[in-house]
Amino acid sequence: MLIDDGSTDGKSSELCDEFASKDMRVKAFHIPNGGVAEARNFGIRKSSTDSDYLIFIDSDDFLISDRALESIERLLMESYADVLIYNFKEYDSKGLENKSNNFNRESIKGMTYNEVLNNLISSGRVTHLIWDKVIKRQIVIENELFFLKVERLEDSELFGRVIKYAKSYDYCEEFLYAYRKRNGSMTTEAITISKINDYQEIFNRVDIEGEEIADKLSRRNFYSYSAYPYLAALGISEFFFDKKKIKKENRKIRDFSYLLKYSDDPRVKNVSLVYRTFGKKVTTFLLKVAAKHRNFIVK
Structure with a gap:
């Protein structure tokens, strides 16, 4: 499915229709611009009931191999997993660079789904991106798992x-996806009160969703996954320019610092140690530096 959400470049819309006219498997849709979440949600709703899985590809990224989908299908025909995670590379003017850690698929065979997920999180292989994952459509549709219309962390x-709902995971060792590195400095982006409120809403939801998970390891995996976006929110929110409101609003975000206890993700583990040793002020300063240099790959 190609979704043109109000493109204004004069070419994207025509290209979508051209691809659709050449291949009956391709469907092109044109909708008003409503943001990434709106376009993705439209795609989810329009996805065929004959489709078993959903995969999301951003408009400026690409699949590295012409046989990427075949590789995904081969693994899923074997495992029928609810979620499959695959490797990706970062792409810029210098070319492709490996950014995701390799992981041995054989090492997770025979584990329970919670053990597999915890193993992947502990190895730093569960990113906070949607485009390096394949998700069973039934889970998304039955549980109404649509993207929130927020400016970050969607x-x-x-x-x-x-x-919360996935009961099986698989992993593809191949590098299938190229993420196009965006230029620009975090300091040039306006961190508005609406973005801070988005963070607040997201972590309020984490609170609620976490309490609904009865199994201890499942809850730990959920919080461990949520801890890294929390670090990103802490660092990014330090660029909020209204100094009169920054302390009050950041205090709301810091209320969720309990997530740092769930430090299975190696990136969270390091920050958690700094937090316990030096406190909030030093930690948020270091996170601000990391955000400035775009060391957070999180959306």
């Missing part, structure tokens, strides 16, 4: 809810 929030 991928993280959606997959956090997927974790």
